Amino acid sequence: MDHSSPLHQAGDYGRRSKTEQSPTLSLTLQNAGVRAGQTPQELRHYRLQVIYNIIRRLAEYSPWRLVEPEDVKKDTIRVHVELQKCTQPELKDHVCLVSGPVVEPVQKTATKMTLDGYLELRTTHMRQVAIHRNGIRQSGISNMDTLMKRLGSAAVIVDLASVRHQSAVTLVRNGLGSSKGASYILYNSARLETLLRTFNDQVKAKVYDPLPPLEEIDLSILEDDLDWEIIYGYLLPFPDVLESLLEQLPQGSCGIHQFVRYIENLAGVTSRYYRHKKVLVQRRSQLSPILYARIYLIMTVRQVLNVVLAVLGIEPVDYI
Structure with missing residues (x-):
């Protein structure tokens, strides 16, 4: 990890620079159904x-460079995101990117469940997961309802984005989906937040010395398989992952489901790292280099996770 790492670029890690000469892209949302704020909203429209x-x-x-429809140029790539292909077949000046239907798990027929109903269902699932994992009672934490609603909203987004956008996506009725899902991603993200918060608290308590600048850290200490898997398998390739998702956009395709798989896999390897590596080691001078190197690695993973969550439209949580 060098000066182009996510720690230096923060939320801009992976963001390509643009100029007035950059190729232009216009995105149009079609068949959006009810307007924002109106209810009930069909799940297929929300997925769109x-x-x-x-x-x-x-x-x-x-x-x-994104431009509005009225600012398109002759060479602008024009993409219409639609429920079906194509509502305006007579027009040849754009490509259609199709959002598939939302279906029931058994009958595989189009669901009649509304967005509000599905949010309520997935929020209930998230609460059950939290109770099972942490033994939290219904009235155990004052802001638990708010947290569970955020998790439920995240679960709905992950559910709808975890398969190819043009394919049918199946509702999660029993709490189990085709992927590990939002609770797994956010649980591991929250564990990193807790670990870093604990480190900062112990710095304030003078258990640890303050974190030195990144330039003073010997990152060569991070040399075992798990370190390398995180660094070379996920962190450094991240800008290329971002770019690859849109490679087929001019042909009406986008690898959103691959992005969900990326963050699930990163959460998975982070979970293994958390279990097998003791980050907050005892305060000994010979252990300080590995402590600081691992803290910076955890900070980097957190930054990349937060970028992915932001792109997906999911707010990270500090605890679960």
């Missing part, structure tokens, strides 16, 4: 909006 919003955020990291 989720896909559109994610593509728009991904485009901010791409070499393309």
Whole structure:
């Protein structure tokens, strides 16, 4: 990790620079259904909006410069995000990116569940997961309802984005989905937040010395398989991962589901790291280099996780 690392670039890590000469991209949302704020909203319309919003955020990291429909040029790539292909077949000046249907798990027929109903269902699932994992009682934490609603909202987004956008996505009725899901991602993200918060508290308590600047850290200490898997398998390739997701956009395709898989896999390797590595080691001079190197590695993972969550439209949590 060098000066182009996410710790130096923060939320701009992976973001490509743009100029007035950059290629231009125009995104249009079609068949959006009810307007924002109106209820009930069909899940297929919400999935359409989720896909559109994610593509728009991904485009901010791409070499393309987003322009409004009225500002398109002759060579602008025009993409319509739609429920079906194509509502305006007579027009040849754009490509269609299709958002598939939302179906029931058994019958595989289009669901009639509304967004509000599905949010309530997935929030209940998240509460059950939290109770099972932590033994939290219904009235155990004053702001638990707020937290569970955030987790439920995140679960809905991950559910709708975890398969190819043009394919049908199946509702999660019993708390189990085709992927590990939002609770797994956010649980591991929250563990990193807790670890870093504990480190900072112990610095204030003078258990540890303050974290030295990154330039003074010997990152060569991070040399075992887990370190390398995180650094070379996930952190350093991240800008290329971002760019690859939009490679097929001119053909009406976007690898959003691969982005969900990326963050799930990163959460998975982070979970293994958390279990097998003792980050907050005893205060001994010979252990300080590995302590600081691991803290910086955890900070880097957190930064990348937060970028991915932001692109997906999910707010990170400090605890679960």
